[in-house]
Amino acid sequence: MTPLRRSHLHSAAFLLLCAALTAPAVFAQDFWLNGQYSVVTYKPSRPSSPYGWKVDVTYPTGNSGSFPLIFMFNGMECQASWYKDIVDHVASWGYVIVQYTTGPSYPFMFGERKEVQYLTPLLQWLEKDAPVQEPELAGKIDFSRKAVMGHSRGGKLASLHYANSTNNFTTAVLFDPVDCSFFAQRDMHPSAIAALAGVDAACDLNNPAPHGPSSLSAAIIGAGKTGGCNPEGNNADAFFETLSSQSLYIKVKEAGHMTFARPADWSLFYWILDQVTCGTCSCSNITSEEVIYEARTMAVAWLESKFWPSQKTTARLARYKERLDNLTSKGVDTIRWPFGGVSASNPLGAGVEVPADAAAVN
Template structure:
């Protein structure tokens, strides 16, 4: 065979080998999914409504979890606002669960929060946690059980809106159940309708002080060693998110490692949304609370946009605390850039705690497809 014919033949073999190498690398490289925290995660979401929980008063429990057999996931307890329903937070909960989290909610009866108070209610979480451990036990349940093997109890966090943010903070401040962190949606501590020893101050608890709501004086920022992610409403005051006991007061008390975002034209109830239009009639509880909290005025930002930013912040913070990695850091940089684009909507990043992570600082970093990219570069060289 002449030399001139051998060279093209060899080049064809080299290119074929490179193509096979590229295919193999792409098959073995980790799958790319949801690189931006505001996009849904890679898991479809399942729902479970158990009836045999240890909670009193026949309170209903809702469990949202990632489907499939991909191992165990961190556990998140989500606490509703006062007299709010678990379903009002569906958009937030579904989004976070799609990123690989098991989320547990319960709904109290009307008027319970004011009558019994948080000091009694916080005692109910430990029995609920023990019940969940049995439900998720692989050995203790038959193979088809929805939660069997799905929960990693070594990684736990809390979330909450309004009074639920207070409950989340009380649990976070108490080391009994070892929660790693907290995500707070316009949290509220003390109010005119929640006074006395039955209503302990969460702001005080975060600072390591046991105080009732009638004697608490908000501590200055930095007195707590605990950090959290907070998104707060710009419309404040009144009974819903009173001054000195709202999101800003929580931020002043938490450590300087906390994330704080403020939506200037959001009202207190903008972070919740009933799933059905029928739930928003003029006499519905949600509509009454919405008007009472000043959330109904015309705004540059819609309730859907506020909820989208709340759930995005939740995923960003939980990933940074429960799944820290180079990939998470790259996505945090993209999240910071995303927040900067929202300034025209009145979304203000009051405090960004991630040192060395700024908008554009790590954009373009994509460790998930590095193997495939290397193979592609090698093919071009040939």
């Protein structure tokens, strides 16, 4: 090889090395790792609803296109900030997540049948006023691609919205959802489990409404420990038994109901639910950090499978399945895995629909 030829090759190699060192970080390949986007939360100072409820909008920063819209619903009397770990993680994968926090005692006074009506003015605010108040939101939301998430009573609200075809939600992610309870009875508290099966029925623990299976699928992660806050017959197991066989269901045996939320600072209300009444709300033998880590991972895996089906997503699902298999000995049970034969040994699986042009997606 001539010295000139060798010099050219060395120069080319040097340029490639420089390009590699200055290139953006490689996109996270596993759902439990953060996605490629930095996120920020917008908290409007002006009321965005007839009720004046606080609203949080968490979204990817930068000029990076539009993203699917996810509504995240809190548990009974819980704050939006208690789900920050889940919300930030999901948003980092390319989703805009909207939360609201109701006024004190609203759930007890008015119930879910009235609260679901709030979604219409909230959507209107997001489309018209929010981009004016927060210019970076302009063009950030793809309103044609929407889903719902929720914990506890928020899982019920998410399911009620999902069952209502008006807003065309693609799917739902449920964190230890609760349908009917001693605190939620009669007409102002409709049964979400019945709604998922196409039946409009009020909550009545003594005379539950008869209903059949649902054609809708969702991702559920449930607490293995149950109590008054997530009673048998109205907990994650009950949602799983109603939803279609294409649903994903994971159960954390040692988790209690409140481990799916975590305040940033000490909260008396959370402490009462998690400690004082843990006999009712089910004490946990596992930390919130561990439970939330698995909950947010499941949320990303499910949403990616629905919004971004591709060979990359299927390969990531295979690694996620391997992770779940390894967690079985630690009390994390995969009750249903709906992605065909996707596994570490068969990363493309069977029964997972991948568009012909999906190789370049995501």
